[in-house]
Amino acid sequence: MKKLNFAHRSLVAATLLAIMAYAPISALAAGSIVSIVSRDPAGFGFNDPTPVAPVGGNPGVTLGEQRWNVYRYVADLWANELTSSEPITVSAGWEELTCTASSAVLGSAGAYNAWYNFPNAPVTNTWHGQALANKLAGFNLSDGTPDDGSGYGNVDIKTQFNVNLGKSDCLAGSSFYLGFDGAHGTDIDFVETLLHELGHGLGFQTFTSGSTGAPYAGLASAWDRFMLDTTTGKTWTGMTDGERAASALKGRKLAWTGAQVTAAIPSVLSLGVPQLSVSTPASVAGKYEVGSASFGPALSYPGMSGELMPVVDQANGVTGLACTPLSAVNTLAVKGRIALVDRGTCTFSIKVKNVQAAGALAVLVADNAAGSPPSGLGGTDPSIIIPAVRITIDDGAKLKDALKSRSRTHSGVFVNLGVDMSMRAGADPSGRALLFTPNPYQGGSSVSHFDTIAFPNLLMEPSINGDLGQVVKAPKDLTLHLLKDVGW
Ligand SMILES: [Zn+2]
Structure with missing residues (x-):
């Protein structure tokens, strides 16, 4: 049984250690299996005291409250669809991410810890994100393991969003819309954005590099055995690094073979x-x-x-x-x-x-x-x-x-x-979902999303579209079905 901690790979995580010195707040709604732990300091992010009017069903009266309410709302959308004996812990924070007046990094999320060869693992020597690994094992794999010093030992999913979005030097004029009703107008719907990002954290991602084809620490990810290069008939687990990297550039030729997604496609894609x-x-x-x-x-x-x-x-x-x-x-x-x-x-x-x-x-x-x-x-x-x-x-x-x-x-x-x-729009001639494989490679987007040709649009395309409906399963969407393919 082995654990991988992604914190050790990035400078971002090192910054977060300092932020954790502030008192964290957390909330686990009654009956929900998804808990949220804030790492924001006083007066910032979730604690921003700026007064705001309630909007679109979000009753918060400060900016910080409204941000927190969306997190709780979206966490419960996911909690209602997933089963696990173990709580799913999401570490959440607002940060000053990269911006210009006309573009911005909205945010990011992913599994924070991952495991292989844990009890009940469906395949050997294969990385699973911790939330999924905990579910499959039936207990919290991080319990009793020494903390790595990061303070994130039990965190399943780590998220960060851009606290400056909408200011004059950060995608001016387009803020996160914090209502629950989808009436985002020209703003960016935070419910949909967070629903998408938590989807990645729950398992909609590979840890294998799509640009080099190298598996993380030499081991495949749970996702890899379902990715098929339709021009060669090989899946990612049966390829060399070079073949994986090449398949990541073959537009509309990389298909998802999971049975749950394939069964749902006729009711979802036109x-x-x-x-x-x-x-x-x-x-x-x-x-x-x-x-x-x-x-x-x-x-x-x-x-x-x-x-x-x-x-x-x-x-x-x-x-x-x-x-x-x-x-x-x-x-x-x-x-x-x-x-x-x-x-x-x-x-x-x-x-x-x-x-x-x-x-x-x-x-x-x-x-x-x-x-x-x-x-x-x-x-x-x-x-x-x-x-x-x-x-x-x-x-x-x-x-x-x-x-x-x-x-x-x-x-x-x-x-x-x-x-x-x-x-069908978004499926190959055999009715399997197509993954996003543009050439040139798009770091952060290639492979770990559905192809943009999908119609109606899907939650897990690389960009958030206007016609989504806060739904993760058929007949509207395929995300939950993919998560079930990998073990949920
Ligand atoms: Zn994404």
Whole structure:
């Protein structure tokens, strides 16, 4: 029986030791198996005395109280879904995390202690987060073991969130919304954010490095035996480090094989994967991956068919940004057709609005940075009524090549923008959930999330989406089913 303590790996934990010198407060709601222990000092974080008005069902009258109430609320959402004879201890704190005026680290969480070869472990020589290991063992594995001096010996999950979020130098204007009702507007819903992060801490993570493929301390994680490279037929436990690292970069080719998730998928994910099909000319015919837009109509079956024409409004004679109303020549080219424009300079919705005004049926936005599969198109504009998608920079170059021999009104490149009804959005052709495997690798996001193509959106995608519902199981979500696959 062996224990791994993640505190020993980071400077962040060293800082926290000092904070622990302040008196901790804790709360275990009656009947709840999830307890929360604050490590915030007086006047800070959970103890911030700033007066606030109750919001969205959160009755707190200080900022600190409201933050604490959300923690208790979310802890109980999880507690209602999990069974264990052992309490789950969450160490919680607010910290000054990395910020600029336009971006911020919201927070992070993970299992703090992990074990292998404990009593009743379902597989040998395999790391399990402590909350899960305690459940499987039937007793608190940390009881009676010497404390490592950190003061965190019994902590199962450690969380930290950005105390400055919303200030002028920290994602200005976007604070954590602390109501329980999801009415977050342009703020960031803290209930959903915390629900997601506690999901990681409960077991929605691998301790194996996705960037190098190296298992932590040479041992697999409980998660690894369910990750399948669908191009090689190997799971992560049967691969070399190099094969694992390579599979982490294969977009939409790393599938979760757990039976609980697979059984739940038909009731959760919609049929139809967004795609671009090119029928002619033969040189570029085939299916292309697309990233969907958060504005405009969703792609559908049988989709929008038409002739592809580019917008060209830059001096190089190749690219078209469509950031201003289209010229007469460009309008003539795209009217009644599907337009190809380039990413850059202005927002996606501005481009699509300009192309829509010129009479186009749909828009492809070619990326201006390498990477695959294509990300979505962010933004909002309720006046947009034509579909739009992103394609990769490589696919954009390929299509532009085929468009070179066009006339002013015809290209001979015919495409369909729609959905592939043979698959569910977020599942592979065999109906297994896809994990997030972008290229290049995204530290902190790759592998330990569901793929962003999932629709409806899932709690454990790498970004929090607006259409989640504080639910962790079917028919709304797959998170609980994955946790059951790993042993919950
Ligand atoms: Zn996450």
